[in-house]
Amino acid sequence: MESAGFVSISEMEPILRVENVRKRYGKREILKGVSLSIRRGELKVLIGPSGGGKSTFLQCINYLVTPDEGDIWLEGRHIDHTHKRELYRYRQQVGMIFQDFNLFDHLSAVQNIEVSLIHVKRMDRKPARERAMxxxxxxxxxxxxxxxxxxxxxxxKQRVSIARALAMDPKVMLLDEPTSALDPELIGEVLSVIKDLVANGMTMIMATHQIGFSRALADEIVFMEDGRILERGPPLKILSDAKCERTREFCSKITELYGEAD
Amino acid sequence: MEELLFLQREILPALFKGLKVSILLIVPSAFCGLCIGILVGALRVYGGAAARRIADIYVALFRGVPLVVQLFTWYFGLPHVGIYLSPFTASVLGFSLCSGAYHSEYVRGALLSIKKGQLLAAQALGFTKLRMVMIVILPQGLRRALPGCGNELIYLIKYSSLAYMVTCIELTGEAKILASHSFKYLEVFFAVGVFYLVLVSVAGRLLHYLEEHLTLPGFEHHR
Structure with a gap:
């Protein structure tokens, strides 16, 4: 509990810090040294053309893809991903939402949520069911x-997958184009759930092309292309007054496509 | 009339005795074979390099050598290195290992058909690899493997007749003895055929029931 006007050092420090992540598949270099840090309660939005490395970058953050180089700190602790138990513990603290939901097909909605509570968090069945509900x-x-x-x-499905991630009490959530696979009329219900998360102070890194949403809620927009971060800044600056020519071009295109309205 | 009496007094008692032995062979072989198949199938998809290699060699060996040769090896061959198996044990061992190799192929195919996204989701939630396989992959994979594995079980019922080659007198063995004593080959083997047909039909019904029972809502067959 801080008194008004006083910001503690721990709040200024990034909750998650990612430094110089590189990844190559054969000859193709997908990530050419990407760094990003985020403070508690912030929402950072990744934009950029597909194939630009957004998805790989997000998957590198929780080591679903093992980066060739790069370091990650969660709450100041360096993550040693070669240490299995540490990796599993770290992943529990970083929730991930996928473009195509990836629910477990053989489990009902509530079972999808409680299964990780029971088998990863080792909760008893009854409290797990209550939490899932x-x-x-x-x-x-x-x-x-x-x-x-x-x-x-x-x-x-996407709302269940968000509930599944939230049940693990993650410190950070990574969202990989959570609305891209949805019919236009279903996007709203998912965005409104994500908005609630923002309002409740969840820390999130989200790849999305929902410009209206990003303009209204993002603390920073990061433009990625060709495995690099080309430009970053507050939404208004990036969306209407970007320094880099490519950023301006891309932003005007998606603004045209996905509209001003949210 | 005489034929009927022969059927009732000679054929049926002998065949029922043989049937009992056959079922005693089939049930443990089916169970062990399935367990081996699931383990080996899972290792071939999710095991480490060494485990995968060993599993591959196992399948190549037991799928590549005729079952009779395998049975002869277990029963007539092993005594030469000082291991004596009863005809029954040698048969169950032979059937389990052979059937496991075939099951593993059905299981492997089914596991490979599970979408990679679900694995990513499980990993992202902090599942260990073993738990991911046990809790997320196998329950779905085995449902998909069931038609193939069922086929192998049906096949096992029929190749269990090879046990008589290593002197384990089951259904076919009893029939062989009876026929060569009475020279009524046609009647005896016709009756044996009916016995196997009934066995296979019952197994088929059970498998079908199991398949229906395990179908997930939203994945019903399109008929």
Missing amino acids: AELERVGLRGHADHYPAQLSGGQ
Whole structure:
């Protein structure tokens, strides 16, 4: 509890710091040294053309893709990803949302959430079920607890996957184009869940082309192309007054495509 | 009339005795074979380099050598190195190892068909590799492997008849003895055929029921 006007040092320090991540597949260099740090409660939005490395970068952050080089610190602690147990512990603290949801097809909505509570967090079944139901409630799907993924719409699936990640109490969430696979009319329900997360102070790094959303809520927009960060800055600056020619070009294109409205 | 009496007094008692032995062979072989198949199939997809190699060699060997040769090796060959197996044990061992090699192929195919995204999601949630395979992959993979594995189980029922080659007198063995004593080959083997047909049909029904029972909502077959 800080008194008004006083900001503690720990709050100024990044909760997650990623330094100089490089990744190559054969001859193709996908990430050419990307660094990013984020403070508690911030939302950083990654934009840029597909193939630019956004997705690989996000997957490198929780070592779903092992970077060739680069270091990561979570709350000041350097992560040694070669140490299995440390890696598993770290991943529990970094939630990930995928473009195509990746729910477990053989489990109902509520089971999708409780399975990791039971088998990763080693919670007992009863509290795990209660927590899973609470998370479903939070994304407005309490009534769909017993539905299987194949019985849910895309928007509902993505909300379940967000609930699943939230149940692990992550310190940071990575969202990889969470609305790109959705019908236009389903995007709103997912964005509104994400907005709630922002309002509740969740720390997030999100790749998205939802410009209206980013303009309104992002603390910083990061433009990535060709495995590099070309430019970064506050939304208004990047979207309407970018220094770099490529950034301006890209922003005007997606603004045209995805509209001003959110 | 005489035929009927022969059927009732000679054929049926002998065949029922043989049937009992056959079932005693088939059930443990099916169970062990399936367990081996699941383990080996999973190792071939998710195991480390060494484990994968060993599993591959196992499959190449037990799928590549005729089952009779394998049975002869277990029963007639092993005594030469001082290991004596009963006809029954040698048969169950031979059937389990052979059937495991075939099952592993169905299991491997099914595991490979699970979308990679679900593995990424499990890893991102902090699952260890073993738990990911046990809790996320296998329950789905085995559902998909079931039609193939069922086929192998049906096949096992029929090749269990090879046990009589290593003097384990089961259904076919009993029939062979009875026929060569009575020279009523046609009647005896016709009756044996019916016995196997019934066995296979019952197994088929059970497998079908299991498949229906395990179908996930939203994944029902399109008929």
